[in-house]
Structures are given as structure tokens and as C-alpha cells.
Amino acid sequence: MTQSVNIKRLATSDDGFDESLQKLLAWETVSDSRVEQVVDEILSAIRQRGDAALLEYTNRFDRRVATVISELEMTQQDFVQALDAISDTEREALQLAADRIRCYHEHQRQDSWNYREDDGTLLGQQVTPLDRVGIYVPGGKASYPSSVLMNAMPAKVAGVGEIIMVVPAPDGELNPLVLAAAAIAGVDRVFTVGGAQAVAALAYGTESVPKVDKIVGPGNIYVATAKRAVFGAVGLDMVAGPSEILVVCDGETDPDWIAMDLFSQAEHDEDAQAILVSPDSAFLDRVKSSMEQLLPTMERAGMIRAALENRSALIAVRDMDEALELINRIAPEHLELSVAEPEALLPRIRHAGAIFMGRYTAEALGDYCAGPNHVLPTSMTARFSSPLGVYDFQKRSSIIMCSAEAASRLGKTASTLARGESLTAHARSAEYRIQD
Amino acid sequence: MTQSVNIKRLATSDDGFDESLQKLLAWETVSDSRVEQVVDEILSAIRQRGDAALLEYTNRFDRRVATVISELEMTQQDFVQALDAISDTEREALQLAADRIRCYHEHQRQDSWNYREDDGTLLGQQVTPLDRVGIYVPGGKASYPSSVLMNAMPAKVAGVGEIIMVVPAPDGELNPLVLAAAAIAGVDRVFTVGGAQAVAALAYGTESVPKVDKIVGPGNIYVATAKRAVFGAVGLDMVAGPSEILVVCDGETDPDWIAMDLFSQAEHDEDAQAILVSPDSAFLDRVKSSMEQLLPTMERAGMIRAALENRSALIAVRDMDEALELINRIAPEHLELSVAEPEALLPRIRHAGAIFMGRYTAEALGDYCAGPNHVLPTSMTARFSSPLGVYDFQKRSSIIMCSAEAASRLGKTASTLARGESLTAHARSAEYRIQD
Numbered sequence: 085m086t087q088s089v090n091i092k093r094l095a096t097s098d099d100g101f102d103e104s105l106q107k108l109l110a111w112e113t114v115s116d117s118r119v120e121q122v123v124d125e126i127l128s129a130i131r132q133r134g135d136a137a138l139l140e141y142t143n144r145f146d147r148r149v150a151t152v153i154s155e156l157e158m159t160q161q162d163f164v165q166a167l168d169a170i171s172d173t174e175r176e177a178l179q180l181a182a183d184r185i186r187c188y189h190e191h192q193r194q195d196s197w198n199y200r201e202d203d204g205t206l207l208g209q210q211v212t213p214l215d216r217v218g219i220y221v222p223g224g225k226a227s228y229p230s231s232v233l234m235n236a237m238p239a240k241v242a243g244v245g246e247i248i249m250v251v252p253a254p255d256g257e258l259n260p261l262v263l264a265a266a267a268i269a270g271v272d273r274v275f276t277v278g279g280a281q282a283v284a285a286l287a288y289g290t291e292s293v294p295k296v297d298k299i300v301g302p303g304n305i306y307v308a309t310a311k312r313a314v315f316g317a318v319g320l321d322m323v324a325g326p327s328e329i330l331v332v333c334d335g336e337t338d339p340d341w342i343a344m345d346l347f348s349q350a351e352h353d354e355d356a357q358a359i360l361v362s363p364d365s366a367f368l369d370r371v372k373s374s375m376e377q378l379l380p381t382m383e384r385a386g387m388i389r390a391a392l393e394n395r396s397a398l399i400a401v402r403d404m405d406e407a408l409e410l411i412n413r414i415a416p417e418h419l420e421l422s423v424a425e426p427e428a429l430l431p432r433i434r435h436a437g438a439i440f441m442g443r444y445t446a447e448a449l450g451d452y453c454a455g456p457n458h459v460l461p462t463s464m465t466a467r468f469s470s471p472l473g474v475y476d477f478q479k480r481s482s483i484i485m486c487s488a489e490a491a492s493r494l495g496k497t498a499s500t501l502a503r504g505e506s507l508t509a510h511a512r513s514a515e516y517r518i519q520d
Numbered sequence: 521m522t523q524s525v526n527i528k529r530l531a532t533s534d535d536g537f538d539e540s541l542q543k544l545l546a547w548e549t550v551s552d553s554r555v556e557q558v559v560d561e562i563l564s565a566i567r568q569r570g571d572a573a574l575l576e577y578t579n580r581f582d583r584r585v586a587t588v589i590s591e592l593e594m595t596q597q598d599f600v601q602a603l604d605a606i607s608d609t610e611r612e613a614l615q616l617a618a619d620r621i622r623c624y625h626e627h628q629r630q631d632s633w634n635y636r637e638d639d640g641t642l643l644g645q646q647v648t649p650l651d652r653v654g655i656y657v658p659g660g661k662a663s664y665p666s667s668v669l670m671n672a673m674p675a676k677v678a679g680v681g682e683i684i685m686v687v688p689a690p691d692g693e694l695n696p697l698v699l700a701a702a703a704i705a706g707v708d709r710v711f712t713v714g715g716a717q718a719v720a721a722l723a724y725g726t727e728s729v730p731k732v733d734k735i736v737g738p739g740n741i742y743v744a745t746a747k748r749a750v751f752g753a754v755g756l757d758m759v760a761g762p763s764e765i766l767v768v769c770d771g772e773t774d775p776d777w778i779a780m781d782l783f784s785q786a787e788h789d790e791d792a793q794a795i796l797v798s799p800d801s802a803f804l805d806r807v808k809s810s811m812e813q814l815l816p817t818m819e820r821a822g823m824i825r826a827a828l829e830n831r832s833a834l835i836a837v838r839d840m841d842e843a844l845e846l847i848n849r850i851a852p853e854h855l856e857l858s859v860a861e862p863e864a865l866l867p868r869i870r871h872a873g874a875i876f877m878g879r880y881t882a883e884a885l886g887d888y889c890a891g892p893n894h895v896l897p898t899s900m901t902a903r904f905s906s907p908l909g910v911y912d913f914q915k916r917s918s919i920i921m922c923s924a925e926a927a928s929r930l931g932k933t934a935s936t937l938a939r940g941e942s943l944t945a946h947a948r949s950a951e952y953r954i955q956d
Contacts, residue, residue: 173936174936174937174940177932177933177936177937177940178937180933181933181937188643191633191635191644191645192645197627199627205890206877207624207890207891207892208627209627209628209892209907210866210869210875212870212871214903214904215870215871215903228941229937229940229941230937230941261940261941297903297904298904316759316899316901318904319901319903319904319905323752338952340952341949341952341953344945344948344949344952345949347945347948347949348943348945348946348948348949350945351943351944351945351946352943382944382945383942383944383945384943384944384945388945419917426921427921430646430919433646433917434648434651435648435651435915435917436917437917437918438917438918438919438920439646439917439918439919439920440920440921441642441919441920441921442921442922444922444923444924444926444927444953445920445921445922445927446927446931446934446949446950446952446953447949448934448938448946448947448949448950449920449922449927449930449931449934449950449953450918450920451934451938451946452933452934452937452938452946452950453930453933453934453937454641454643454920454922454930455643455920456643456645456918456919456920457918460918461915463752465752465755466915466917467650467651467733467755467915468650468733468734468754468755468915469755469915470915470916470917471645471916471917471918473916475911479871479897479902479903479904479905479906480906480907480909481855481869481871481872481873481874481875481902481906481907482873482874482875482886482892482893482896482907483866483874483875483877483892484874484875484876484877484881484885484886484890484891484892485862485863485876485877485878485881486878486880486881486885486890487880488880490880491880491881491882491885494885494889494890495882495885496613497613497616497617497888497889498882498884498885498887498888498889500609500610500613501610501613501614501617501665501666501888501889502884502887502888504606504610504613504665504697505664505665505666505697506819507784507787507788507820508787508818508819508820509780509783509784509786509787509818509819509820509824510784510787510884510887510888511884512780512783512784513777513780513781513783513784513882513883513884514882514884514885514888516774516776516777516780516882517777517880517882517885
């Protein structure tokens with residue numbers, strides 16, 4: 085049994101290819117003024133009434149019956165129970181993933197540095213971890229333990245003092261894998277609250293929920309809107325668009341493997357984007373056949389079909405040079421180089437969130453346990469941003485200690501430039517340290 | 521002749537000190553819906569009509585009479601003329617500042633890294649510069665050559681392919697120091713356009729102005745609103761609040777020096793914040809006397825007085841431990857440690873944009889030529905963010921190349937976790953690479 089799949093078929097040699105590609109890549113989140121108004125109300129209620137408002141919203145939206153916030157906080161015993169509730173295989177998989185993520189992220193830790201100039205002047209940067217971080221974890225169907233690991237582990241490796249997780253538990257239900265992942269990642273406290281009210285509690289603090297310095301983690305439109313609104317009061321991670329994969333294949337990988345790699349992206353969301361690029365046009369046909377054969381066997385066939393027919397494409401290129409141009413133009417979140425010699429292409433890739441190299445490196449390995457982070461820049465933002473990492477949980481302070489000699493010498497330069505900007509108090513502050 | 525200065529006087533031993541401090545530090549930018557509407561109109565006009573709209577707005581707002589955008593672009597000859605128009609002293613000061621800024625920032629450049637596991641799996645990150653960056657430079661009175669150097673040099677050191685500067689030239693007038701700084705910093709192209717229309721041109725591109733990947737640099741409320749609105753289409757630097765300094769002094773520095781350091785912050789803006797903390801209460805009196813004597817001699821006395829009487833304070837602490845607590849609570853943009861042994865305090869400072877150590881290191885030296893960046897986190901955002909740096913113009917791509925053996929082994933873990941999340945296409949994509 086096969087099912088036809090209406091995925092777009094493009095070729096760089098087509099008339100109007102540039103416009104077709106641009107249309108395919110277009111994505112804009114439209115802000116919704118009704119959502120903004122609801123979120124504004126929630127933010128100001130939490131800010132003014134703290135725990136009382138957090139309790140009301142949580143009881144209302146998540147159908148809870150708590151009378152104090154402490155009922156919504158998980159205890160050490162809850163952590164232990166969650167670890168017991170999951171299978172040995174699951175616990176070992178979480179632990180292995182956590183270990184590999186930790187090991188990889190330890191390479192990202194940045195150290196303080198400084199240097200002394202000949203006259204004794206000291207210059208450098210002191211690198212410190214954030215004091216306290218909040219991690220938002222969606223509840224219900226989209227509740228992903230892997231997301232807990234990927235958001236919490238870099239903070240842990242950075243040395244963040246305290247990690248506070250919020251996760252809504254609609255009707256009191258919570259995926260034990262999520263709580264187990266929090267325990268394994270070393271999350272300090274977990275509150276079962278969600279939505280804009282959870283974001284507000286983290287950003288402003290309440291009597292029970294401590295104010296954090298940065299909030300990371302994905303969420304629905306209310307969460308995203310609340311995050312945008314509290315920006316400045318706290319730091320934020322990127323706002324993610326729909327997930328995307330660009331697979332570049334030389335035509336020599338098993339087409340079933342490639343079809344399944346595209347499916348694994350498509351099953352996320354009907355707006356997800358899965359693009360296959362190959363110089364071998366017949367191979368594109370073979371992958372399409374594989375898709376048509378495999379689709380009926382997929383649990384999430386409806387979602388996969390929607391994504392494939394909506395924002396996905398099979399693209400024929402003339403050669404690998406054109407494929408590289410496309411990569412840099414698309415700046416994909418996930419890039420799979422399913423080719424014989426991926427390392428040869430690497431130096432020419434300027435923009436991609438994560439690069440999966442060779443026929444064996446399925447993107448799904450990166451989602452869970454290869455080590456690198458799965459929080460990656462979407463919607464072409466890989467042109468200017470990076471995977472979530474330890475660097476997102478560290479910050480730097482410049483260090484300047486001038487010797488008397490340097491202060492005298494540099495004071496003259498500073499004075500000249502400050503006077504050129506008519507900032508004469510700056511000039512005179514520097515001039516006090518001039519010695520001759 | 522002296523003038524009394526009504527600066528707040530606080531002590532940590534006061535009843536209600538915490539509330540007083542909180543009130544002093546409070547700062548919120550209020551968004552203005554009228555400004556937002558004007559900016560929205562400008563953004564959509566530039567997006568739809570490109571150069572034509574950019575020309576109209578520039579002619580209208582800056583009283584220009586250009587007929588094509590090329591008339592608004594500076595030429596190589598304009599660069600040369602600007603370098604000739606300034607004095608030798610100014611040119612040398614700019615060059616010395618640029619050299620020191622370059623040298624310091626070269627320490628921030630990050631390199632790609634990777635490691636191989638025993639089974640041959642390759643993991644790492646490839647670090648690349650941004651392709652193209654836009655620098656916004658305010659025109660008119662607030663047109664600062666130092667700001668050109670501080671924004672352009674880190675991009676240059678990062679290896680950014682092209683740096684586009686925009687600076688409005690009201691009535692066609694432009695400070696030659698600004699253009700000279702651009703020439704010295706290695707800015708590639710300069711357009712004399714400003715406001716929301718310049719931000720839109722950089723974010724979306726027009727026929728003449730190339731689309732950039734990130735926009736940095738300060739601007740007025742229209743520029744800041746436009747930057748917020750284009751976020752996502754391009755990357756952004758931080759949105760800056762009013763400038764602040766926290767001076768901690770043991771009481772042994774010349775009070776005139778300290779008064780002038782506080783003035784140099786206060787002259788920026790009537791909302792600027794200058795706070796002096798000392799365990800020596802009599803020293804606070806001496807600094808106040810210095811202020812009252814020096815204020816009448818200041819060119820910007822009105823602004824300085826406004827800032828000192830508005831959001832500034834002299835704070836007595838019991839000891840240096842309390843001073844350190846205050847530092848970490850205030851998380852100042854600029855911190856001056858005017859004490860005998862500043863290096864002993866450094867490890868206990870968790871939050872500060874830049875730390876100026878010792879009696880000789882006037883903050884003004886850091887504004888111009890010490891080497892570190894003067895674009896720093898304000899309004900307590902040093903709790904989670906860093907000075908502008910080379911790292912803001914580099915980005916990272918994760919690298920993953922699994923050996924056949926690793927793909928088989930990790931495939932099992934990924935499969936377990938993916939099935940735990942009901943993402944079965946992910947699971948099956950990984951399972952295809954399991955070999956036994």
C-alpha cells in the first residue's frame with residue numbers, strides 16, 4: 085500500500101527558482117493583539133499579587149485545586165518516585181544522554197582571561213555564571229524530557245547557582261520522564277505552573293517562586309508573548325520558529341533512510357520544513373517513492389503529510405557547488421550532509437545551526453543523545469545566532485586596571501577624544517590622572 | 521563660588537534602606553503607542569518601496585534634497601577628506617584608541633573546536649563570522665566617534681565580511697570625526713540616513729542598501745522601537761537604558777577625582793546614575809564638598825546637577841563586605857574600585873559590566889581608549905549579559921559525525937527517548953542505523 089505525497093519539486097535550473105525558494109522559506113509570526121492583552125493582564129496580576137494570582141491562574145487554566153503554592157512544588161520525594169516510575173531502559177537512556185550532553189558542553193565553558201601591558205596595566209574579562217535560571221517546559225502532549233536535558237545541562241555546566249523549572253501539570257498530570265530528566269540534569273526546584281503566569285513568576289518573583297536572571301525553553305504563543313514582554317527584566321533565549329531540516333545527499337544513501345530523516349522533521353508540526361537537495365534527480369524520485377511507501381506506516385502520518393505538502397520540497401541542483409550556495413542561503417536549523425566526504429564541504433558552510441555529517445548521522449541522534457544541543461536557531465537566524473550553549477549561561481565583566489603611567493598617557497588620548505565629543509567632564513576626569 | 525548639590529544621602533544602617541535603594545534603581549522604559557505606529561508605517565513603507573521611501577523620509581526628516589540614494593552614500597574621497605579635516609592630535613588619538621581596542625578584542629576571538637571519540641565519532645563547533653553587519657550611529661549632537669570605534673572594531677576583529685554604517689546628517693551636516701573614525705575602523709560603506717527608515721533599510725535591504733544580518737548601535741526612541749520591531753529578521757545588540765556608575769572608595773582617593781568621575785557619568789543624561797559607596801562617612805562629605813566646588817566650573821553643569829539630584833546617591837556602608845553586597849545587588853554598568861587593593865575584591869564581584877580598578881583608572885579611560893568596549897549592559901542586565909564583543913559578531917554551528925558503530929549504539933538510546941516522547945518517526949530514523 086502506498087500513498088501519494090504532494091511534495092514540491094524544484095530545480096535550480098527552473099525559471100523563477102529564486103522566487104519559488106523565497107516563497108518556500110518565507111515565515112512570519114504574526115503578533116496577536118488579543119493574546120497580548122491577555123498576557124499583559126496576567127503579567128500585571130502576578131506582579132501585583134504574586135502567589136495569590138499565580139494560584140488563581142493555575143487552578144483555572146490547569147484545572148488544579150491547590151490552596152497554596154507549596155502544593156504545586158515538587159519535592160525530593162517526587163523526584164525519586166519519578167525515577168522509580170520509569171523503566172530501567174528509559175532511565176539508562178536519559179542518563180547516557182545527560183552524560184554525553186555534559187561532556188560535549190564542557191568544551192564550551194569559557195574562562196576568565198587577562199594580560200598585562202609593559203607598564204603594568206591589567207586588561208581582561210572575568211567570566212561568571214548566572215546566579216539563577218528559569219527553565220520553561222511545556223506540559224501535556226508536547227512535554228519532552230529531552231528538552232529538559234538540553235536546557236538544564238548547559239546551565240549546570242556553566243555553574244549556574246540555582247535552576248528553577250516550571251512545567252504545567254494540567255489536571256495534576258505530569259509525564260514522569262520529564263521529572264526524571266529534571267532529577268538527572270540537576271534541576272534544583274520544580275513548580276508545576278505554566279503559561280504566561282509561570283513566565284511572570286520567574287521574571288518578577290513571587291513570595292514562593294524566586295526571581296530568575298534568565299528564562300529559557302519553548303512554549304506556546306502565550307508563553308512566547310510573555311517572554312517577549314519581560315525581556316529586559318530578565319534575559320531570554322531565542323524565540324523559535326517551526327523546526328527545519330535541509331538534507332543534502334549525493335544520491336548514494338539508502339532512500340528509505342533519507343525519507344525517514346525528512347519524516348522525523350515533518351512529524352513535529354504542520355509548519356515544519358523538510359527539504360532534500362541532490363544533484364541526482366533520479367535519486368529525488370527514489371526518495372519520493374520511499375516516502376509514499378513509508379508514509380502509511382507512520383503513527384503521525386497526518387502531521388507528516390501536512391508538513392511535507394506545506395513548506396517542504398525536493399530540489400535538484402546542478403552540482404555540489406550549487407548545493408553549498410543553497411545551504412548558505414537557507415541557513416538551516418538542521419543540515420544533514422549525507423555524502424561520501426562531508427568533511428570536505430565543512431569549510432564552505434557559513435550558516436547552519438547543526439551539521440550532521442555522513443550517512444550514519446541521523447538528525448534524530450542530535451535531538452537526543454549525540455551531545456550537542458538540540459535548541460538551535462530557526463527561520464534563517466543561523467545567519468547571526470548559535471545553538472543554546474554554556475555561553476548563554478555565562479557572562480563577562482571587563483577588567484581594567486591602569487598603572488599611574490598608563491593613566492597619564494591614556495588620559496591625554498581620552499581627553500582629546502572626549503573634548504571632540506563635547507563631554508568635558510569626561511575629559512577632566514581623565515586629565516586629573518595626567519602627571520606631567 | 522560653590523553651588524549646593526542635593527544628592528541623596530543613604531546608609532545601609534538606615535531603616536528602610538532596602539526600599540530606598542530599590543526606588544533609586546527602578547527604571548522602566550515605557551513603550552509609546554504613537555511612536556510604535558509611526559515606526560510601523562515607516563517599516564512597511566521601506567519594505568514595500570525600498571529606496572524611494574528611504575529617500576522621501578530622509579529628505580523630510582533630515583531636510584535633505586537628494587534625488588537618488590547614491591547621493592547619500594559617502595565615497596572614499598569623503599573618507600579621505602574627513603581624515604584631513606581633523607587635527608593631527610585628533611587623528612592620532614583615534615588611531616591609538618583603535619589600535620588598543622583592536623588589541624584587546626583580539627583576545628575575544630573564538631576558534632572552532634572539535635574532538636574525536638574512541639569509535640571515530642567527531643563532535644565540535646564551527647565558529648564563523650557574520651556575513652554583514654549594520655552599525656547605527658546617531659547624528660547631530662550625540663554623534664560620537666568613540667561609538668563608531670566601539671561598535672565597528674569588534675565586528676572587524678571577528679572577520680565580518682562587510683560593515684555598513686548609517687548615520688543621519690541633518691541639513692547635510694556630519695561630524696568629520698565620525699567619518700574619520702569609520703575610516704580608521706575599516707567600515708566598508710556609510711549611508712547618511714537615520715531613524716527608523718535607516719533601521720528598516722538595513723533589516724530588509726533596499727535596491728541600494730544591502731540587507732544585513734545584525735544591527736548594533738544606540739539611537740533615539742524611534743530607532744530603538746524600529747530595532748525591536750525588526751528583531752528576528754536580523755540580530756540585535758542590547759537595548760540600553762541610561763548610563764550608570766557605581767564608585768566604591770575606601771576614602772583614600774582625592775575627593776576631587778571621585779567627584780569628577782561621578783560628574784563624567786552624570787553629564788551624559790539627566791537620567792544617568794552616579795552612586796558613590798564608602799565605609800568612610802566623612803569621605804562622603806568631602807566628595808560632596810568637592811562636587812559643590814567643582815560643579816560651577818562644568819560646561820554641562822545643568823545636566824550634571826539634574827542627574828545627581830535625580831537618580832544618584834552617596835551611600836555609607838559599614839564595611840567592604842557590605843560594599844560587595846551592594847555591588848552584586850546593583851550590578852552596575854560601570855564599577856570603579858577606588859581602593860588600595862582592588863584585585864583582592866575581584867573574585868567576589870559577580871555582576872558588573874566593566875570593572876575599573878585602582879585610583880588611577882578613571883571610567884573615562886574605558887569610554888575611549890583603554891581597550892575594552894564601552895557598550896555595556898545597563899539597568900542591572902549585567903546579571904545576565906556582557907559587554908559588546910567579538911563574540912557578538914561570531915556564531916557557532918554544531919558539528920556531529922557519527923561513526924557507523926556510534927550511530928548503532930546511540931540509535932538505541934535515541935529510539936528509547938523518542939518513543940518516550942511519542943515521536944516515532946524520530947525513533948525509526950535512528951533505528952535504520954542500528955546494525956545488530
